[in-house]
Amino acid sequence: MPVKNAEKFLVACLDSILKQDYTNWELIAVENNSTDNSWGMLKAYQDRDSRIKIYQHKEEGIIPALQRAYAASDGRLVSRMDADDLMMPDKLSAMVRILDQEGQGTIAVGQVQYFSEMGVGNGYLAYAEWLNALSVTSQNFLDIYKECVIPSPAWMMWRDDLESCQGFDSELYPEDYDLCFRMYAAGYKVMATEGIVHRWRDYPTRTSRIDSLYKDNRFLELKMQYFLQLDYAASKKLLLWGAGKKGKIIAKYLIDHNIPFVWLCNNKKKVGHKIYGVTLEQSDEHTLLDASTIVQLVIAVGSPVENRQIFVELEDRGFQKGKNYFTFC
Numbered sequence: 001m002p003v004k005n006a007e008k009f010l011v012a013c014l015d016s017i018l019k020q021d022y023t024n025w026e027l028i029a030v031e032n033n034s035t036d037n038s039w040g041m042l043k044a045y046q047d048r049d050s051r052i053k054i055y056q057h058k059e060e061g062i063i064p065a066l067q068r069a070y071a072a073s074d075g076r077l078v079s080r081m082d083a084d085d086l087m088m089p090d091k092l093s094a095m096v097r098i099l100d101q102e103g104q105g106t107i108a109v110g111q112v113q114y115f116s117e118m119g120v121g122n123g124y125l126a127y128a129e130w131l132n133a134l135s136v137t138s139q140n141f142l143d144i145y146k147e148c149v150i151p152s153p154a155w156m157m158w159r160d161d162l163e164s165c166q167g168f169d170s171e172l173y174p175e176d177y178d179l180c181f182r183m184y185a186a187g188y189k190v191m192a193t194e195g196i197v198h199r200w201r202d203y204p205t206r207t208s209r210i211d212s213l214y215k216d217n218r219f220l221e222l223k224m225q226y227f228l229q230l231d232y233a234a235s236k237k238l239l240l241w242g243a244g245k246k247g248k249i250i251a252k253y254l255i256d257h258n259i260p261f262v263w264l265c266n267n268k269k270k271v272g273h274k275i276y277g278v279t280l281e282q283s284d285e286h287t288l289l290d291a292s293t294i295v296q297l298v299i300a301v302g303s304p305v306e307n308r309q310i311f312v313e314l315e316d317r318g319f320q321k322g323k324n325y326f327t328f329c
Helices: 007-019 038-048 062-071 091-102 122-134 161-164 175-186 216-230 245-256 305-314
Strands: 027-031 053-056 078-081 106-115 155-158 189-201 235-242 263-264 279-281 295-299 324-327
Touching: 007 038, 007 155, 027 038, 027 062, 038 053, 062 175, 078 091, 091 106, 091 155, 091 189, 106 122, 122 189, 155 161, 175 216, 175 305, 189 324, 216 245, 295 305
Parallel strands: 027 053, 106 189, 235 263, 235 295, 263 279, 295 324
Antiparallel strands: 078 155, 106 155
8 A cells, every 4th residue: 555645545545454244364565655644643653553564665656655565564465555545445345255266367446436525426426337337347448448446455466466467567657547457468357346346535635636747638549559459450450530629639649650541530510621631531431331340449428328329239149248359438
């Protein structure tokens, strides 16, 4: 568990860990250049319970803190925690049960819930609902290019499996999404708990809200890097569908990496015009073809309503999500 300036939330977090009905755990907490009393609070809890082990680490950033914590751990199962979140009492036991039942090659994930003193926005509520729906059907990786599909920090893995996908060794941000892609590349299956076991706290100064490393354009770069590595088929014609902000970022990435593509668009005002030297084509001309065996589609259309219509049409024509069409919005 990385800890930085978590004084306001740390007691509630640590108490939720102490209340776990599964008792065979160790907490490796790494304090990282806090300017508040986080270190003093950690020391007080370490004195109370020998299962809590604390370290200080001066190198800035959540990734070095995670690496330091992992190096100090020795459990056969590994999870992570954030110092501003809460565990439900059965979180650890529920995920341990999944891993013991399913064996290696499995990622146990917990269903999640946002909470906030200022109220939770509709976007966050929708994200948690979408993520939980993926998890309970074990379909997480089908939507991996849309958002991070493994709830962090609400997963648990066998240590050997985490080592096999390079654990916390990567230096890429956002670190949870990067790890998610490496889990996907390893071919692990996802199994979810039956109920909510982890509560995400939202507040104005949360890292994912204010840190430039977590801005959306970086997510797209990470997505495209892994798409070209894991799913892109050079033998098929690549179609990019969507010419909004995200579509333009993806197009620029493809051009910069010398990947040929056809750029499709629903906006008649843009069709026939060039962006980055590529002429936008009317999407219907391509989607009306039964071309699922010879093309790949990257969908970067922002409208949820349009997306649903596109997905229905594609699947009627033999396309399969995660095989020959991939959603980036």
